[in-house]
Amino acid sequence: MLNIDKVSASYDDVGLILDDISFTVSKGDIVALIGPSGTGKSTLLNSITTLHKEYEGMITLNGDVINPKKQKIAWIPQNYGLLPWETVKENILLGGTVRKLKPSDLNSRLNHLVEELGLEGLLERYPNQLSGGQQQRVAIARAMLVTPDIFLLDEPFSALDALTRERMQELFLTQWSKELSPTILITHDVEEAVFMASQLVLLSGKPGTIKAVIDNPSFSLSLEEKRLSPLFYDTIKQVRGAMETE
Ligand SMILES: Nc1ncnc2c1ncn2[C@@H]1O[C@H](COP(=O)(O)OP(=O)(O)OP(=O)(O)O)[C@@H](O)[C@H]1O
Incomplete structure (x- = not known):
């Protein structure tokens, strides 16, 4: 289980970016982080990878402080992170x-x-x-x-055309379902978040705080039926509603 406990992150020159963020991601869970640009979503993933070190609070994986040399973190950063x-x-x-x-x-x-x-x-x-x-x-x-041990996906399908994107979402979920590694997915696409995640964590404000946590009842539907199911659409509506309320 990945445990994010009271994490507040900052940058030296900018100040506080994330304020008091706590949530857990168990084996078998995919948590989608959604929220406006600049609320600190990538900063949180960078903190989990230990690339960003300016934070207070604790981030542990199965009770141990995260150490990318010992634990295998599969990370897709926003800029893809390929070695040129x-x-x-x-x-x-x-x-x-x-x-x-x-x-x-x-x-x-x-x-x-x-x-x-x-x-x-x-x-x-x-x-x-x-x-x-x-x-x-x-x-x-x-x-x-x-x-x-964990997947950290920062807008992993953002550069793909619509059909490829849907195929990649399904490919990922099919592969993921064999081992169920705890996963955090950042996306700006509410439909993608509801298609892929078991739980949605909505961030808002500057510094970013958790505005709502929404369990996704359509998560357990089969990939074939999910996109057509009323439960899927109702959840998308619920998430949009929660994002719009002040
Ligand atoms: N290396 C850095 N040094 C200083 N400030 C930074 C740095 N990286 C990000 N920031 C600032 O921290 C804030 C949060 O950035 P972050 O990329 O974490 O947000 P985000 O929610 O992932 O945004 P987006 O949805 O646009 O990707 C922004 O105001 C950004 O300008």
């Missing part, structure tokens, strides 16, 4: 560095993802030779290469 001097294939394989897998297992996972994500023919290219959507799909492949 490595090829697409090398960038994807970086996702396997913490968990030691047999080369044959790693290769079959790689081949499966390359096919599912439509990356055939791009493996020897460098990131600057790819479109934004292609770079984002490489970052998704890297995050999904091995099962992590």
